[in-house]
Amino acid sequence: MADTALMTIPGLSDPVPAARDITPREDGRIDLLGLPRPRIRELFAAAGLDDKAAKLRAKQVFHWLYHRGVTDFEAMTDIAKTMRPWLAERFVIGRPEIVEAQHSVDGTRKWLLRTADGHDYEMVFIPDETRGTLCVSSQVGCTLNCTFCHTGTMKLVRNLTPGEIVGQVMLARDALGEWPKGTMISDADMIDEDDEAGHYTADGRLLTNIVMMGMGEPLYNFDHVRDALTLVMDGDGLALSKRRITLSTSGVIPMMERCGQEIGVNLAVSLHGVRKEVRDELVPLNKKYGIEELLQACADYPGASNARRITFEYVMIDGKNDSDDDARELVRLLKAYNLPAKVNLIPFNPWPGSGYECSKPDRIRAFSNIVFEGGISAPVRTPRGRDIDAACGQLKTAAEKKSRAERDREAAKAALD
Numbered sequence: 001m002a003d004t005a006l007m008t009i010p011g012l013s014d015p016v017p018a019a020r021d022i023t024p025r026e027d028g029r030i031d032l033l034g035l036p037r038p039r040i041r042e043l044f045a046a047a048g049l050d051d052k053a054a055k056l057r058a059k060q061v062f063h064w065l066y067h068r069g070v071t072d073f074e075a076m077t078d079i080a081k082t083m084r085p086w087l088a089e090r091f092v093i094g095r096p097e098i099v100e101a102q103h104s105v106d107g108t109r110k111w112l113l114r115t116a117d118g119h120d121y122e123m124v125f126i127p128d129e130t131r132g133t134l135c136v137s138s139q140v141g142c143t144l145n146c147t148f149c150h151t152g153t154m155k156l157v158r159n160l161t162p163g164e165i166v167g168q169v170m171l172a173r174d175a176l177g178e179w180p181k182g183t184m185i186s187d188a189d190m191i192d193e194d195d196e197a198g199h200y201t202a203d204g205r206l207l208t209n210i211v212m213m214g215m216g217e218p219l220y221n222f223d224h225v226r227d228a229l230t231l232v233m234d235g236d237g238l239a240l241s242k243r244r245i246t247l248s249t250s251g252v253i254p255m256m257e258r259c260g261q262e263i264g265v266n267l268a269v270s271l272h273g274v275r276k277e278v279r280d281e282l283v284p285l286n287k288k289y290g291i292e293e294l295l296q297a298c299a300d301y302p303g304a305s306n307a308r309r310i311t312f313e314y315v316m317i318d319g320k321n322d323s324d325d326d327a328r329e330l331v332r333l334l335k336a337y338n339l340p341a342k343v344n345l346i347p348f349n350p351w352p353g354s355g356y357e358c359s360k361p362d363r364i365r366a367f368s369n370i371v372f373e374g375g376i377s378a379p380v381r382t383p384r385g386r387d388i389d390a391a392c393g394q395l396k397t398a399a400e401k402k403s404r405a406e407r408d409r410e411a412a413k414a415a416l417d
């Protein structure tokens, strides 16, 4: 059983149980997965190493753990032979448990994962000709209830820990057999974060990009997402450039500036509607943080530029948000805020009980053309992995399957109680 502590999620009044950075294990050993260098060093010192040894061992173990994907201390060849069992008696390097792995006919892969305290969550790998994208979850469930999203029908179970988040990327590298070989890099070779040379590059790799677009709202689990992505971006960690990482938010305005400053990854915003009534329905968070405020926060996003444009995700729902007028209003708004923007049109992926249908292909094309003519790129995202429920908005673990009708009945009942 994992230890949980009550933690407040910014912007929400309900405290939500969130696991601590270290999940106690029955065998008393400490799992290092997800911990940063200074924390590992502290733990080594607390276990009895002197300062100098703790620092050196933390640096070595960090490299093996995050850069090389090693889970067995015996394989850490630059650590003295006698030291390895000492480490193994006190520490482990874990991975999220894989409950099920599925393969789509189109090459998309989905993994159902389980936390140590028994909660299920999912990650999806989407390969195409030029890149491979891992779609990573930040929470089990979601506190927000976007009406078109299957994850939104789950209640939030808890935030994922940094280890459970970075663990998804590490599992994907395990599964794809993609840990770099080679020698340990020294401090002098530490890679400048803006310099792609020496970074983990697309050459011959399957996993080249990460999107925080799995289950959950990453900006409601800001600290853990930041800590996990810091390990992913560390030159001696997973060494993936921040330019290859995109965080998607439904519009948690108070956390957007910190996201730019403290993480610095590309931003995607789930817009989905350009009129208050429509966005209020689709993304109820809009009642708290409205469209205009949201676009202003995007205009202020640190690091956004024409070279690093903000992606606006727009799910195409038949008769709801897909008219020519909507497309023109979208262009007007993005221009009014002078946003370096691109629009990603996502055909709505149906799920049982959603009550919505996907826009017709002609409608999507017409919408896309209007936005293009307005000078903004608006590609249509090809749905991937629909056959294994891995497509956008289809992620939902078995734990809490409830249809829209069931939810509506429950809501009506709750209102009467």
Ligand code: SAH
Residues within 6 Å of the ligand: 148, 149, 150, 212, 213, 214, 215, 216, 217, 218, 248, 249, 250, 269, 270, 313, 314, 315, 346, 347, 348, 349, 350, 351, 392, 393, 394
């Ligand atoms: N909570 C964050 C990130 C996870 S959702 C957010 O909302 O941005 C990732 C993307 O999938 C969002 O753009 C979301 O709007 C989209 N999505 C959700 N349900 C969908 C569905 N049924 N069909 C298509 N896209 C969907």
Ligand code: SF4
Residues within 6 Å of the ligand: 142, 143, 144, 145, 146, 149, 150, 151, 152, 153, 214, 215, 216, 217, 250, 270
């Ligand atoms: Fe949560 Fe994003 Fe789904 Fe909305 S779209 S319910 S914010 S996961």
